[in-house]
Amino acid sequence: MATENAQTPLLQLENVRAGYGEAVVLDGVSLSVPEGGSLAVLGRNGVGKTTLLLTIMGFVNLMQGTVRFAGRDISGAPPHKRARAGLGWVPQERDIFASLTVEENLTATARAGQGNAGRWDLSSVYDLFPRLKERRANMGNQLSGGEQQMLAIARTLMTNPSILILDEPLEGLAPIIVEELIAKIGAMAKDEGMALVLVEQHAEVALGLTDQAIVIERGVIAHAAGSAELLKDQATLDRYVGLNLEGE
Ligand SMILES: Nc1ncnc2c1ncn2[C@@H]1O[C@H](COP(=O)(O)OP(=O)(O)O)[C@@H](O)[C@H]1O
Numbered sequence: 001m002a003t004e005n006a007q008t009p010l011l012q013l014e015n016v017r018a019g020y021g022e023a024v025v026l027d028g029v030s031l032s033v034p035e036g037g038s039l040a041v042l043g044r045n046g047v048g049k050t051t052l053l054l055t056i057m058g059f060v061n062l063m064q065g066t067v068r069f070a071g072r073d074i075s076g077a078p079p080h081k082r083a084r085a086g087l088g089w090v091p092q093e094r095d096i097f098a099s100l101t102v103e104e105n106l107t108a109t110a111r112a113g114q115g116n117a118g119r120w121d122l123s124s125v126y127d128l129f130p131r132l133k134e135r136r137a138n139m140g141n142q143l144s145g146g147e148q149q150m151l152a153i154a155r156t157l158m159t160n161p162s163i164l165i166l167d168e169p170l171e172g173l174a175p176i177i178v179e180e181l182i183a184k185i186g187a188m189a190k191d192e193g194m195a196l197v198l199v200e201q202h203a204e205v206a207l208g209l210t211d212q213a214i215v216i217e218r219g220v221i222a223h224a225a226g227s228a229e230l231l232k233d234q235a236t237l238d239r240y241v242g243l244n245l246e247g248e
């Protein structure tokens with residue numbers, strides 16, 4: 001980390017080994033995100049980025065090491081307890097309820113939250129995403145991909161998390177929606193001080209939205225740097241992230 005933080009990190013992984021059944025996918029992974037901090041997780045397809053988020057959320061087999069959140073060891077806690085403690089995961093698949101309306105999707109899992117108590121409710125998420133307000137009576141399966149992603153983020157905000165954990169939120173979306181989402185994610189991180197873990201194939205975008213970055217290569221952290229510094233380090237980006245710097 002660029003700045004030494006005497007405070008307890010918000011999220012901390014120490015020497016984590018994790019995977020599926022017996023298969024080790026991540027090994028020796030240590031990272032730390034301070035309160036209000038943001039971390040980009042970069043790397044090519046299949047290197048273990050999603051597995052890292054699933055490890056933080058408690059969905060995969062943690063074989064070694066610890067996961068701490070807000071100073072507590074949550075290594076053994078089930079996913080719903082981690083969510084309740086303030087970890088706000090937005091899955092890559094978005095997992096919108098197809099047969100509920102936008103508004104029902106938002107209220108179904110809403111919660112006052114631990115960290116950010118009460119900041120986010122229907123009114124404030126509609127302020128952030130006016131499009132969702134317009135679409136509030138539409139069913140989940142009537143939304144465009146961009147609207148689904150907005151809904152997935154808004155629904156997680158409704159749990160009033162202290163950290164937002166996003167898995168490739170821009171994947172497959174039209175450029176105009178990508179621009180809008182980048183602005184909203186940036187506003188949350190920079191203006192609201194929402195802590196962020198952002199998995200993103202578009203390195204340039206992810207580095208512009210975050211303070212710190214790690215690059216994963218075959219399940220280990222191959223490089224860690226300040227985001228601004230890594231943005232200028234073309235050689236490292238070419239080596240580990242390759243063509244993804246330019247986007248698709
Ligand atoms: N459910 C699973 N069971 C077994 N192996 C998996 C599973 N999901 C992912 N993997 C493997 O874990 C590795 C990392 O995958 P993943 O974390 O999805 O990578 P990324 O998100 O960086 O594309 C890959 O080799 C993948 O095949």
Ligand SMILES: [Mg+2]
Pocket residue numbers: 049050051092167
């Ligand atoms: Mg993935």
